[in-house]
Amino acid sequence: MPQRSDQEKVHGRTSKKTDFHTIRSLVIIFILFMMIVSAFVFLRMQVANVSTDEQKYRYHYVFVGDTGDSRMLEIINDAAGEYGRKSGVYVEALDTGDESDSSYADRIDMAVAMGVNGIIVGAQEEKDIADAVERASVAEIPVVTVLSDCPDSLRKTFIEPDVYDVGRTYARSIIAVAGARKLNIAVLVESDDNDRFMAGLSDTLQNEGNHLDINIITEDITDMPNFRLMDLVAEMLTDEEMDIDMLLCPTEYTTQIVYQSVMDHDLAGSSQIIGYGINESLLRAVSNGEISALVYIDADQTGMECVDTLNGYIDSGVTRDHITVESIMITSGNIGRYLDE
Amino acid sequence: MSRKPVKLQNQIICIFLLTFASILLVNLYIFSGMRDLIDNMDSAYDGNRKLTDMRGLLDSIQLELDDYINTKDESGLNKFYKDMAEYKIIVESLKHEGELTEQEMREKAIVNLSTRYVRSTNTAILSKRSGDVVRYQEDYAISVRDYEHLISYMADLNTKSFGENSGKYERIYEVMHQANIIYSVILALMGIFDILLLNLLLRRLMRPLQELARVANEVGEGNLDVAISEIHDYNEIGIVSSAFNNMITSLKEYIRQFKASVESESRLREKSIRMEASAKEAQLKYLQAQINPHFLFNTLNAGAQLAMLEEADRTYSYILRVADFFRYRIKNSEGISTISEELKIVDDYIYIINVRFAGEIHYNADVDEKLLQTAVPSMILQPIVENCIKHGLRDVEWEKKIDLSVYSEGDSTVISVRDNGVGIPDAVIERILNNKLNEDDSEKMQGGVGLDNVITRLRVFYDRENVIEITSVEKDMGTEIALYIPR
Numbered sequence: 001m002p003q004r005s006d007q008e009k010v011h012g013r014t015s016k017k018t019d020f021h022t023i024r025s026l027v028i029i030f031i032l033f034m035m036i037v038s039a040f041v042f043l044r045m046q047v048a049n050v051s052t053d054e055q056k057y058r059y060h061y062v063f064v065g066d067t068g069d070s071r072m073l074e075i076i077n078d079a080a081g082e083y084g085r086k087s088g089v090y091v092e093a094l095d096t097g098d099e100s101d102s103s104y105a106d107r108i109d110m111a112v113a114m115g116v117n118g119i120i121v122g123a124q125e126e127k128d129i130a131d132a133v134e135r136a137s138v139a140e141i142p143v144v145t146v147l148s149d150c151p152d153s154l155r156k157t158f159i160e161p162d163v164y165d166v167g168r169t170y171a172r173s174i175i176a177v178a179g180a181r182k183l184n185i186a187v188l189v190e191s192d193d194n195d196r197f198m199a200g201l202s203d204t205l206q207n208e209g210n211h212l213d214i215n216i217i218t219e220d221i222t223d224m225p226n227f228r229l230m231d232l233v234a235e236m237l238t239d240e241e242m243d244i245d246m247l248l249c250p251t252e253y254t255t256q257i258v259y260q261s262v263m264d265h266d267l268a269g270s271s272q273i274i275g276y277g278i279n280e281s282l283l284r285a286v287s288n289g290e291i292s293a294l295v296y297i298d299a300d301q302t303g304m305e306c307v308d309t310l311n312g313y314i315d316s317g318v319t320r321d322h323i324t325v326e327s328i329m330i331t332s333g334n335i336g337r338y339l340d341e
Numbered sequence: 342m343s344r345k346p347v348k349l350q351n352q353i354i355c356i357f358l359l360t361f362a363s364i365l366l367v368n369l370y371i372f373s374g375m376r377d378l379i380d381n382m383d384s385a386y387d388g389n390r391k392l393t394d395m396r397g398l399l400d401s402i403q404l405e406l407d408d409y410i411n412t413k414d415e416s417g418l419n420k421f422y423k424d425m426a427e428y429k430i431i432v433e434s435l436k437h438e439g440e441l442t443e444q445e446m447r448e449k450a451i452v453n454l455s456t457r458y459v460r461s462t463n464t465a466i467l468s469k470r471s472g473d474v475v476r477y478q479e480d481y482a483i484s485v486r487d488y489e490h491l492i493s494y495m496a497d498l499n500t501k502s503f504g505e506n507s508g509k510y511e512r513i514y515e516v517m518h519q520a521n522i523i524y525s526v527i528l529a530l531m532g533i534f535d536i537l538l539l540n541l542l543l544r545r546l547m548r549p550l551q552e553l554a555r556v557a558n559e560v561g562e563g564n565l566d567v568a569i570s571e572i573h574d575y576n577e578i579g580i581v582s583s584a585f586n587n588m589i590t591s592l593k594e595y596i597r598q599f600k601a602s603v604e605s606e607s608r609l610r611e612k613s614i615r616m617e618a619s620a621k622e623a624q625l626k627y628l629q630a631q632i633n634p635h636f637l638f639n640t641l642n643a644g645a646q647l648a649m650l651e652e653a654d655r656t657y658s659y660i661l662r663v664a665d666f667f668r669y670r671i672k673n674s675e676g677i678s679t680i681s682e683e684l685k686i687v688d689d690y691i692y693i694i695n696v697r698f699a700g701e702i703h704y705n706a707d708v709d710e711k712l713l714q715t716a717v718p719s720m721i722l723q724p725i726v727e728n729c730i731k732h733g734l735r736d737v738e739w740e741k742k743i744d745l746s747v748y749s750e751g752d753s754t755v756i757s758v759r760d761n762g763v764g765i766p767d768a769v770i771e772r773i774l775n776n777k778l779n780e781d782d783s784e785k786m787q788g789g790v791g792l793d794n795v796i797t798r799l800r801v802f803y804d805r806e807n808v809i810e811i812t813s814v815e816k817d818m819g820t821e822i823a824l825y826i827p828r
Contacts, residue, residue, distance in 0.1 A: 025541045032534040039527050040370065046516045047377060056440035060450065090446045094497070102493060110490040115453035 057090040061310055062111040064094050064104055065122030065146075071279045072252070072299065073122045076146060079303025080120065089307055091120070108132035112139045118310035119143045121150065129153065142313045144306055147297070157309045161297040162324035166276075167200025169327040170248055173274045173293040175209040176331060180245065182213040186236055187248040188229075188258070190222045197250060217242065221254065229254070230261035237267045244271045246292075252277025255294070259285055278330065278338055286335050294330040301325045349546075349576045356542045360535040367531045371524045378517050385510040388444065391431075392499045395451075396492060398428050399458075403488050406462050410469055410481050418466070425459065432456070447498055454494055458487040549578045553585060565593050659696050662689045678719035680712055680747055680756065680826075687722045687745065694730055702730060707746040712754050717826055718802045724791035725758045725822050733762025733820050753825040764813040765820050773811060792822075803827055 063080060065073040077093050084091040094107040102110065104121060105128045111119050112135055119136055121129065121143060130153035133143045137154035149158040174185065187198070198218075205214055219236070221229055236244050249255035255275030259282065262268055272292040275282060285291040302325045313319040330338055405421035408414060432455045435448035461484035468477030552569050559567045568589060569582045666689045684706060691704040704726075726743060734741040744759045765773070776793055799808040805827070812821040 022541065022545070025537055025544075029534060029537050029541065032530050032537070036367070036527055036530050036534065039523050039530070043374060043516075043520055043523050046519060047374065047381070049512070049516075054442055056442060057446055058440055060441075060446045088440070090441075090443050092447070092450075094494075106490070109486075110454070110494060113454050113457045113487065113490050114450035114494065116450065 055085065056088070057084075058088040059090070059117035059311070059314065060114075061089055061091045061118040061120060061307070062094045062107075062114070062116050063091055063120045063122060063306075064107040064111065065120075070122075072147070072277060072297070075278065075299040076122060076297075076302045076306070079300045080306045081303070083300075083304045084307045087307060087311065089311065091307065092116075104129050105132035108136055108143070112136045112141055116141060117314060120146060120306045120310070121155070122146045122148075142310055142319075144309050146302060146306060156313050156319050157321060157323055159302060159305050159309065159323045159325060161327050163196040164200035165324070166250070166295060166327045167197040167202075168204040169200075169295045169329050170197075170250075170274060171201045171204030171209060173295060173329045173331070174205065174214070174246060174248075175212065176329065177272055177274070177292040178209075178212055178246075179272070181211070182215075183245045184215045184217065184243050185246045185248060186217045186219055186242070186244045187250070188219050188221045188233075188254055189250065190220070190224070190254065194218075201248075217244075226257055229257050230264065233258050233261040234265040234267065237262070237265075237271050246272040246274065249273065249275040252279065252282075255282060255291075259291060262290065283330070283335060283339055286330060286332060287339060289332065292331070295327050296330055298326045298328050347576055349578060352546060352576055356539065356546070359542075360539055363535060363538075364531060367527060371527065374520065375517075375524070378513060378520060381513050382510065382517070385506050385513060386503075388502045389499055389506060392495050392502065395428070395431055396495055396499070398424055398431070399488070399492060399495075402428060402462070403485075406465065406481075406484065410465065410477070413469060425462070428455070429459065432459075450494065451491070451498070454487070454491045458484065458491050461487045546576075546578075549582055553578065553582050556589075557585065560589060560592075565589055565596070659693065662692050665689050666693070676719055677716055680708075680715045680717055680754070683717060683719070683722040683756075684708060684713070684745070684747075686720070687726050690723050690726060691743070701741055702734065703740060703742045705742070705744045707744070707748075709748050712747050712749065715754050715826060715828070717756075717824075718798050721795045721799060721824065722756065722758065724795050725824075728792045728822075729758060729760040729762060729820065733760040733764070735762075737762055737817075750825075752828055754828060756824040756826065757821060758823075759819060759821040761819040762817075764816050764818055765811065766816075767813070770811045770813060774809065799824065 061080075061084065063073075063077045065077065077091070081091040081093075094102075094111060108119055108121065108129065109132055112132075119141055121133075122145075129150045133150060133153040133155050136143050143153075143155045144157040144159060145155050146159045147161075149155075149160065174183070187201070189197075202216070205212070219232065221232070224232070233247070236242055237247070247258060249258050252275075255273075255277055256279070258273060259275065262270075262273065268290045273290070274293045274295065275291055276295050278294060278296045282291060282294055286294055305323050305325055309319050309323060402421060402424045405417050405424065408417045409421060432452055435452050437445040437449050441449060461480065465477060465480040465484045468480040471477070549569070549571065552571065556567050556569050568586050572579055572582045572586070666686060687706075688704075691702060695702050695704075722745070726745070729743050730741075734743070739761070742761045744757075746755075746757045746759075748755055748757075773792055773796065776797060796809050800806060803826075808825055810821075810823045810825065812823070813819070
């Protein structure tokens with residue numbers, strides 16, 4: 001009997017060893033199987049990613065604008081396209097830049113001929129646009145304008161930055177970048193609608209920047225030639241009596257001229273500059289510390305409003321004549337996002 | 342409930358097919374995936390090719406229209422209509438309805454632009470035919486504008502598509518490069534997977550065979566207390582294992598029965614031997630008992646005659662010798678004596694005989710003193726000497742002699758009793774040695790029974806046949822009986 005018992009023990013050990021080996025093999029086989037399946041799934045996903053975007057769209061809108069030259073329009077177009085993609089709308093840009101011989105009106109007419117569902121016209125004040133918009137309207141294609149309006153036309157909505165809010169954003173930029181409590185700030189103004197801008201600026205400085213002692217000087221640069229503006233900027237920044245600590249430029253064009261003047265006269269760092277717009281050179285200037293901050297229309301909101309306005313009009317037949325969007329501030333703290341874009 | 346047995350061959354084929362099928366499936370899948378990628382690469386620029394073709398056709402149509410408008414040459418118009426028909430077919434293939442993809446949206450736009458262009462060209466041609474110069478110039482200008490819109494959009498789209506398709510092509514190329522690596526890895530993993538699967542299945546298949554071999558080895562070494570614990574009766578191995586277990590059980594039963602049979606036979610044989618020994622012992626005692634009364638009767642007669650004749654010392658001596666003789670018999674009731682004692686009884690016997698026959702027996706003993714204490718069965722010499730006197734010397738006319746000698750020869754002690762009597766015929770010697778003396782021989786020899794008794798006892802005692810040798814050369818030349826006592 002003891003011999004039998006020993007044999008049973010040996011057999012039991014062998015059996016356990018065999019079971020362990022089997023379980024181990026099964027685990028490895030299962031892991032290998034999962035690895036193979038995962039590799040296939042991964043590859044299938046990779047293949048699917050390169051396939052044509054199969055997303056379906058309800059509407060086809062075109063964005064008529066100089067997206068090749070205007071970074072702002074390009075970003076608004078991209079924002080509209082991105083938002084449209086999420087809401088079932090395909091937004092296609094019909095560029096009117098240097099590479100295209102077409103005018104805005106031609107592009108609008110072309111969009112009408114394409115049979116699109118809506119047209120977004122960005123920043124253009126050509127006189128003949130109104131006729132093209134009228135032809136679109138006859139073809140029952142709604143048109144919205146962005147940044148620049150086409151008055152006396154049949155466009156459905158004009159989407160623009162809220163000037164008062166722009167003033168507020170400038171004020172907040174001043175508060176954010178202020179290097180001293182007592183500041184002399186010069187504002188270059190060139191349009192008639194300065195009251196609301198200044199009101200937004202003053203109100204916010206009084207409310208949120210009451211810890212600062214700010215003296216605001218305004219300089220009207222309406223219809224001022226470029227060379228004159230550049231000289232003026234140089235004079236202001238070197239005038240010891242004025243002692244300008246900060247220079248505000250309310251338009252992208254003005255900002256570009258001012259920045260050029262500062263660089264030409266080697267005045268970078270003598271005063272802080274807060275500008276408007278987001279073209280590549282201005283963004284680089286912010287990145288390099290030559291411009292303290294940029295104020296910019298909220299492109300995401302603008303693109304979204306364009307799509308939503310057209311969708312609303314197509315679906316309900318009504319829309320607002322005028323829509324304002326907020327502004328945002330770009331400083332060295334958040335410049336990375338816009339440079340990447 | 343046992344399953345229906347499946348042939349081992351079929352199981353091995355199934356395992357092979359399983360691994361083969363898995364590899365085949367993976368390869369097919371890989372092939373299909375690579376083919377999709379290649380198709381994707383091939384079709385990456387399909388849109389651009391189509392647009393380029395359309396553009397070429399469109400340019401031809403516009404040229405033909407220009408020609409007609411400028412020259413009003415009807416022959417060129419046929420080519421215009423032919424190209425226009427071909428263009429319409431292409432445009433027709435681009436029509437889409439409902440919710441559309443990005444590409445379909447663009448194609449729909451091209452369809453709409455083309456439709457307008459076709460309409461404006463037809464209008465321009467009709468105006469030209471009507472001869473209204475102002476109108477056909479206006480209509481022609483519209484067709485040119487529509488043409489420019491169309492080619493502008495197509496060019497724009499072509500550029501945009503080319504950029505997208507280039508990106509797509511690069512992505513496909515990258516994915517294809519990745520796919521090459523991943524498919525290699527998958528094939529390697531699949532190989533390992535199949536090897537492990539094969540190993541697992543074959544191990545499972547071979548385990549009963551290994552168990553069978555192990556148990557068979559143990560059985561071969563003589564251990565029958567083993568059995569195959571797990572029997573999978575789904576193939577031949579299971580069947581063999583089951584049969585092997587049955588064989589072990591049968592073998593154990595057979596061995597048990599064989600052992601029982603051997604033990605029983607052994608007991609029977611032992612019993613038989615004991616019975617035989619008892620019979621021989623009884624026979625021996627019977628034979629010894631047969632001798633005594635016969636001799637005692639004659640001795641007492643002789644003693645009585647002596648006592649009657651002399652009534653003196655010789656009688657006394659005679660009776661004393663008789664008394665010694667019987668004392669020896671009583672003393673040696675256990676059946677074992679020494680040569681010395683045997684010689685003493687022979688002396689007594691010769692004395693008694695010589696008293697009876699007036700000393701006519703001349704007895705001479707030549708003994709090796711070293712052999713006197715050799716153990717021998719009792720009463721083996723006296724019957725031989727008696728046999729010499731009774732049968733060899735009784736009727737002879739010459740001097741009667743008996744010579745007894747004890748000596749060593751090889752491994753034996755030899756006791757030789759020689760007489761100079763009439764001798765014994767060879768046939769009788771043969772029968773004496775074979776214990777086949779019949780009643781007549783016994784009656785004739787009158788003492789043959791005693792010699793036969795001695796031979797039997799010696800053979801039983803020493804458990805060997807060649808304990809005695811009887812030599813009788815010829816009639817009247819005497820007889821020698823030699824006993825060979827093993828040392």
